Amino acid sequence: MSDEKIPLAGVIGSPISHSRSPALHQHWLRTMGIRGFYIPMDVAQSDLADVIRTMPRMGFVGCNVTIPHKETVLDIADLVTDRAALIGAANTLIFRADGKIHADNTDGYGFIQNLRESAPNWDPRSGPAAVFGAGGAARAVITSLIDAGAPEIRLTNRTRARSEALRAEFGAKIVVYDWVKAGNTLDEAQTVVNASSLGMVGKPDFRVPLDGLSPSAVVTDLVYTPLETTFLRRAREFGCIAVDGLGMLIYQAAPAFERWFGTRPVIDERTRAVVLGQ
Numbered sequence: 001m002s003d004e005k006i007p008l009a010g011v012i013g014s015p016i017s018h019s020r021s022p023a024l025h026q027h028w029l030r031t032m033g034i035r036g037f038y039i040p041m042d043v044a045q046s047d048l049a050d051v052i053r054t055m056p057r058m059g060f061v062g063c064n065v066t067i068p069h070k071e072t073v074l075d076i077a078d079l080v081t082d083r084a085a086l087i088g089a090a091n092t093l094i095f096r097a098d099g100k101i102h103a104d105n106t107d108g109y110g111f112i113q114n115l116r117e118s119a120p121n122w123d124p125r126s127g128p129a130a131v132f133g134a135g136g137a138a139r140a141v142i143t144s145l146i147d148a149g150a151p152e153i154r155l156t157n158r159t160r161a162r163s164e165a166l167r168a169e170f171g172a173k174i175v176v177y178d179w180v181k182a183g184n185t186l187d188e189a190q191t192v193v194n195a196s197s198l199g200m201v202g203k204p205d206f207r208v209p210l211d212g213l214s215p216s217a218v219v220t221d222l223v224y225t226p227l228e229t230t231f232l233r234r235a236r237e238f239g240c241i242a243v244d245g246l247g248m249l250i251y252q253a254a255p256a257f258e259r260w261f262g263t264r265p266v267i268d269e270r271t272r273a274v275v276l277g278q
Contacts, residue, residue: 008059009260010039012051013066017042018225020275021064024253027274028265036261045069049076056095062260063093064253070136077103087139092256104259107137108144110252115191115220117251118243122191122218124148130185131155132208133196134162137222141195142170154185157196186212192235194221199229206231215239222248227276246272 011021017040025038041063043051048069053076055063065073070089074080077093078100084090090103115122129150131138134157145153153170156177157163167174177185186192192213199206200223210231213219219235224245232242250267258264265271 007036007061011064012041016040077101089136106252107140110248112144113251114247119218119241124150127190128152129191130189131193138195156182183209192219201225213238
């Protein structure tokens with residue numbers, strides 16, 4: 001009998017039953033022969049700090065954090081990466097051997113990597129980017145697009161004040177459009193991103209007119225339920241390369257898995273199938 005501790009990781013959110021991260025990480029653990037477990041945890045905001053500070057003593061090496069806790073965990077962590085601080089949210093916690101809780105954000109990496117893998121000729125520097133939505137996901141998208149060299153980011157949100165707040169924070173590369181003129185953001189845009197919840201199962205439809213889409217644009221939707229959103233289907237009809245949001249989920253998970261379990265996971269078609277429950 002081995003006395004070696006079995007490493008634990010998981011995802012904290014509320015609600016959390018919909019998360020596909022457990023299936024993804026358990027697949028990697030199983031295929032790589034690692035004795036570990038990845039557990040979904042529904043944790044209320046009022047219990048968050050106590051739960052996170054207790055987890056290292058329970059054998060957890062880290063965890064993912066999702067809605068509504070991504071911003072709150074920055075105040076709980078002992079160390080916050082520059083990337084997470086700039087985005088204003090963390091999706092990954094690492095419980096270090098010295099007892100420190102380290103917060104990072106891999107969402108931007110997942111977003112960029114998904115586009116690079118799915119649209120190899122995509123060049124973020126080739127023209128303006130249009131981003132729909134101004135929430136936490138949009139912050140990660142904006143940060144990564146600026147880092148990748150996008151010359152301009154046209155931002156529109158149903159509540160203009162949230163877009164204005166991001167412009168004040170991220171600077172002159174952000175150009176804010178009223179939601180009623182959201183379609184105008186598409187003129188000559190080479191990267192188009194739905195970072196809102198519109199089009200998700202149980203949410204309102206994405207109704208922004210897409211007539212201004214350039215056939216040379218790369219279009220992506222962070223929504224992956226359904227996998228083929230109306231937004232992506234319409235973009236394909238205009239001749240655009242359309243990239244679904246499942247890849248972002250997978251690619252953002254890989255660096256976290258490596259931090260916790262010491263090995264970089266393999267991402268292939270079987271990985272996508274497992275996450276889709278196939």
